[in-house]
Each structure stands twice: as C-alpha cells, then as structure tokens.
Amino acid sequence: MKYELVIGLETHVELSTESKIFCSCGGHAAADEPNDCVCPACCGMPGMLPVMNKRVVELAVTAGLMLNCHINRYTTFDKKNYYYPDLPCAYQITQLNHPICTDGLVPVKTSEGTREIRIKQIHMEEDAGKLVHEGNHSYVDFNRTSVPLIEIVTQPDFRSAEEVVTYLAKLRSMFRSGGISECQEGAMRCDVNISVRPEGSEEFGVRTEIKNMSSFDAIERAIRYEAQRHMDALEFELEELVQETRRFDEVSGKTFAMRNKETEADYRYFPDANLMPIIIDDEWLEQIKANKPVAVDEKAEDYRAAGIAEKDIATLLSNHKIAKLLDDTVALGCDEKTAASWILTDCAGILRKDGKTFDDLAITPEKLATVIKLVEEGKINRGAGKKVLIAVVENDVDPIAFCKEQGLDRQVDASAIEAVIDRVIAENPRAIEDFKNGKVKAAQALFGACMRELKGAGDPAVIKSLLDAKLAEQ
C-alpha cells in the first residue's frame, strides 16, 4: 500500500533583542559564566513584576508580516504551569487565547513542486533556563531564562521531510536577513508532529510528536525514521501506534517514547494578570510595517516568480544598486523579466566591452524604461534598441532624441518594407538561385540585407514573414 506522510511543525525561534522579554537583562548569548545574565525578575524572586519589552512585540509582528499572517490587534499573555528546576517561577509566560499572529501562509518550493504551508499561529513566550548535570549534582543556569521566543505553529500541511527542511531553511534565511533572529546554534528549535495515512485517505493517522530538535539533519533523519516506523506498524501490525511524545536520539538515529498521554501534565493555563492586554493600533502597525526590512529570501522568491534565472537572481541579491535599478524600472511599467534581461545581459555586455563593472553603470531607470518601451512597443527593433542603449550607457544621451537623430524610429509600413525586399531580391540574383537550390543560408543573407537597407526600422518578424512570402513566389 502507498502511504502519505502528514506533518505539522512547532518552531521556536529566539528573537534578537537587546534585553529579555520581561526584564532588562541582556546579552545572554555572550555570557561566559552561568547566571551572569540574571536579575531578581528572571530568577523568580518575589516582588518583581514582568514588564513587557516592546521590541519583542515589534519583531513578532514583523515575523507575522513575513509569513503573511493576520496581525491580532488585541493580544494577551497566559501562564503555563509546570515544575522544573530550570523554570524559576514554575510557570512559563506564553500566549494561548489571543496569540499575536494567526492564519499565515508560506509557499515552500521543493523538487515535488510548490506547496502552501498554512501557519496556524505565531505566539510570543519566554524561554526556560538550562540544567547542567555533573556527576551526582545538577546545576541551574538562568542565563537563558526569559529570553524572548516566538513559536510558529503550522497546520499539518507538510507531506515530506524535504518540505519540512526547505521550510525551516526558508524561515532561517528570512529571519536572519530580516533582523528577527540570528538563528544561531540552538536558537531555532523544532517539535515535529507526524502521522501516516494510506494515500487518498482523508482521515489522519495516529500522531506522534518528536520534541526539541535543532539541527536540520536531525529533523530530517527523525522524520524519515518515524515515518518508516508508522508505515511498518500499519503494514505489519507489529506494534500499535499510540499518540505520544518522543525524542530523537542522534547517535542511534531512532526515536523513543518520552511519556504517554495518560500521564501528560495538565498545564492549567490561565491569563497572566500582571501583564495588561497589548493593543496594536494602526499607527504602531504602520510604523512596524514601514520599518520591516525586505528579507533577502522573500526578494529571491519574487524574482523567481517573475521567471528570472537563478544566476541572475544571485547577481541581483548581491548588488543592491542593480536590484534597485530593476525595481525602479519595473515601477515605471516595464516587465520584470524583460527589464532584468536588459540590465543583466545588455548593460552588462556594454560594461564588459568597456572594461567596466556594474558599479560604473550610471543609467537612470527612466532612460532604461524608455529604451525598453521603444522596443516592446515595436517602435524600434531590438537591434536598434541595443544601439540606443549603448549610446545611453556610454554617453548618457536622451534615447528618444537619439532615435530621431539616427533615423531609428522611422515608422515603416508593409508596402515600404515590400519595396525594400523587392529591391534586395532584384539586386541579389545569385542568392535567389542558391535559395532555389535549397541553401537555407541564402535566405538568411537576404534577410540581413533587408535589415541593413531598412537601417533598423521595421519589425524583424514582419520583415521575415514578408521576405519568406516573396521567396516562396520565386
């Protein structure tokens, strides 16, 4: 039987803020010693109250915008209760009832095609500390306690490990370039919910959750292992699948059950009365939108969608000036792929010939757009367009005036073209003879002669078809 994998992800991302989420401690990543970066608030001493770090809200909203989410204007915090020595208050401040972002969408492109992954929600929360075990003792390090996180929860929309890893790589690249998170080792952690069902089935299979993985490699291996385990269980009925939490052992490459549902904790979530609801008004949202950096990966997606070749995308991403020239030219009404070709092929060629680089390119988007439009609208042919472009790049001439001067913009009607063709045919009896004898090259030579006669005026396609018709009569 063929099976289908169904995967949902919960991804925790540590935000790049100067201070922790509810206190002013900062720089935990650079802290050398355990508990170097703690204060009475983040180590749970009585008397301290959490005070919201505004920057966390702004970064969470920015992440939500990047993932095409709905931004909730009213957002609140809840407490999640559980005992663990690395959790100083014995509760984690998180968001259950009114998360900051909901209903997003992320296109993920793999060898199988593009799949749109729905984002259920993004919520803000605080991280826990760390336990260090040495011999018979355990030590608590609160440096990481209360470091701001966002958790991005997807719908069960992934169908392969490849999609999962591609999605995570995309998040990482977007968040890095967008200043959301450094995504350094351990700063991006994943819980994977996985089930398997017979292909074509609408019902979900029994779901297991693999907790807390941070390397893409481990995530991929864990998914492959777990998927196989589920399929074997369904196929051979050797074991009964139960809904449970599992952990992936990187050494053996296997997953192991952590605890089963019956004994799973009731986290007794309830609203945190110490933190007032956060209201994101229009003004604040607009400000966040205005400051939102364009993530490099997002840009690449745009270029890809426009049909620009990968090597050209690489050039555009590495050269801000060129990318801006393209954007501005497109904004003037040119097709993105066409404009990219004029810049990255034609301009680049002219520069290369002159021993220059893109840094020396001084063409304005207005002039470039004019050249492109002259050609696209059929007013001059592409060859003439190139001539104009060279003049613009080298001497910064006005494209329209240059066309007039050179007679490139002559409007030629079909009868004028026919007259030229007739003349060329009459003047080249040998070529006609060769053509009749089956020499294809002869036709090309005649076409070239017509083009020369017309000095760049006229649409090459029209010239070609008229010439072909005349030749057929011969």
Place this chain on the structure above:
Amino acid sequence: MSKYTTIVCENGTVAVDDTLLVKGVCATAGSRMLEGFKPLFSAEAVTRLEQAGYTVKGKTAVGEFGLDLVGEFSYEAPQEGTLHGAAAAAVAEGDVRLALGVDMNGAPRRAAALEGIDFLKPTYGTVSRYGVISCAASGEQVGVYAKDAQGVAEAMAIIAGHDDKDGTSLPEASYTYDVDRPVAGMKVAVVKNLLDAADDAAKAKTEAYVQALRAAGVTVEEITVDAFAVANTAWQILMTAETCNNVSRYDGVKFGHRAANYKNIDELYVNSRTEGFNFLTKAVILYGSDVLSKNRYKDCYDKSLRVRRVISETMAKLFETYDALVMPACSKMSYESYDIHDAFKTVFDESVFTAVPNLIGTPALVSGGVQLTAKMYAESTLLSLAHAVEKEGK
C-alpha cells in the same frame, strides 16, 4: 503577641507588613517556605515613603501569604486567644504613625476594623505592586494603615502614582486625596444583607456609624445587594488560582526553605513544600489547582472572570445612585484563635464582606470599625466621609 518579625530602626515612623519587601531585611510573608529570604530591593511604596522622609521601624508579622483573617497563622508569630493584626496594632498603639499592608483578601481591612483605626485599599493600579510578595495579582493592592483619614490621605499622596516597574500600574503620575470635601448632601446606602450577616456588636458599630453620617448631613438609605455572595465565590476562585500559581515558585530549589531529606527532584519539591507551607496555604493551593484544571476551568475560573465583569457593571450602576456603600468589614468585632483546619472555610465565609473591592478594583476604606466603598478613584469621597465622622467623634 510579637508584632514585628524584624526591627529595622527603633525610631522609625512606619511599619511594613511582611508581604512587602524592604531591601536587605528578611521577608517571609509569614511563611516558613521563605525562611531566610533577603530581598535585593525595596517595594516601590516603601521607597517612596523613605524618599519623603519616613523611616521603616520594622516588618510586621502577617499570616502566611496574607491568606488568613488578620494574621493569626504566621510562621514566626502564631497567635493565641484574641486575634490582632500586627501592623494595625502598631498603629493603634501609637508605635508608628502609619503602616503599609497588602490587601489581597481583606486581612488588613479586618485588622483595622478590630483596632478601630483606618485602612485604605486603594483603587487597583494606583499604587505600584513592585515589591509585593504577590499572591493574587489581579486584585491585591498596597494600602495604608493610619490612625485617621487624614493620615491615610497623607501617605497615599506619597505612594500612589505610575511606576514603570509594574505593568498594571495606571498611567497617572499622581493623585489627589482630599479629606474635607463637603459631605452634607451626599447619599450613601447601608448594605442590609451584610448587616444581617454580622453579629450584634458589628451591627451596632455600623448603625452607630450611620447615625454619625446622618448627623453630618449625609442621606443614608438601606439596600440589599445580592451580588456580594456571588462576588465572594468568584473572588475566592480567582484568588486561590492565582495564589496557587504565584507560590509555585517556592519550590526549595532557589531560595527559602529546602527539606533536609530528599532523594530526587520530586522529593525535593514535595518535602520542601510539605514542610514549608501551613495547612491553609495547602488548602488554597489545592483549591486553586482544581479550579484551573482542564475539566473545571470553564465552569470555575472562566466563569469567575465573567462574574467579575457583571459585578463591575452592577456596582457601577449602584454608584450612579450612591456616593458610597456602608457595611461591616467583618462579621464580629473580636476574633478568637481557632483550628487551622477550619481556616479555609472560616476565611471564605468572612470574605463576603471584603471580596467585592478585591474582585473589581474599587477602593474600600475601613474607619471606626466600619467599611465604606465607592466607585473607582473615589478615594476622596471615602476619606471625606470618614473624616467628617472622625471630626464629630473628637
């Protein structure tokens, strides 16, 4: 009875309940669980008083986490016989000019009523809770004990106002507290069903107070407000849930009491907490965990939040007609020591008099053994009424 858990400065002018922090002075909130805990900073209200020239005389004993009637179940200063609130007694005896307390479930109001002094539980959000050993964040508020309304007003003007360190602190930088607004022509109502729930002594106190108000030209009517019983149940649910959550940080790992014997982390938690908390706190923790549990949340906690909103609206409507409500602060004017195993029920029943202001954040003033409440920010109305009666008595 030992009033103080620590004397900070013999010549001090202020007593501070042990539910508030004073930098460097051990604070336990009356619990063995916080044995030896020395805070690194002072509560904002304490700092503001010190900056205004007051000095802390000492920390006054409270019942464990302020959960009992007046302070009878303090780990350091357990009481026998007739019960007193330590801070209220210190003020009544002229030991200090004023004291700070945390009103989370009415204990300071009851203590003030018993001593015949004043205590104001201010409007929620007007005084910073920074430095409060917090239990029920959504309803607790730092208040002032003083000999009279004038004393309360003076201290309130100093401690109230916005504090960046408390996310629930309201934006106003300061507030005005008047004691001599004209009261003649004001209209107040006595809550008859609460009067009926009190014993003869408490009833007599309230009735005498009503006479004094009338003498000052205040119109007094009698009304029945059924909302008080429902409000109390809702507040006990919210209060126990929040307390259960807030005391869960006392686990023996970081500070305070740690059991001598344990074999693993679970035993460290269980043994430390079993030894550290008294029976009342344990009952509150159990009750609080229950109302937060998955199966009960909707019917208990969530419902109480909705009740809170309804009571808010009910009371706001009443305060359109009346400037203030008058009622006893407790069912009797004297408490005797009792078995801690009965404490949960005893305190629950007694809180029917005090729960509404904790639940909805309105101000409440105890003066002359009687309680007055009014709408949000109407402290000056309460203080002026009390001041008028106090003037007459002098």
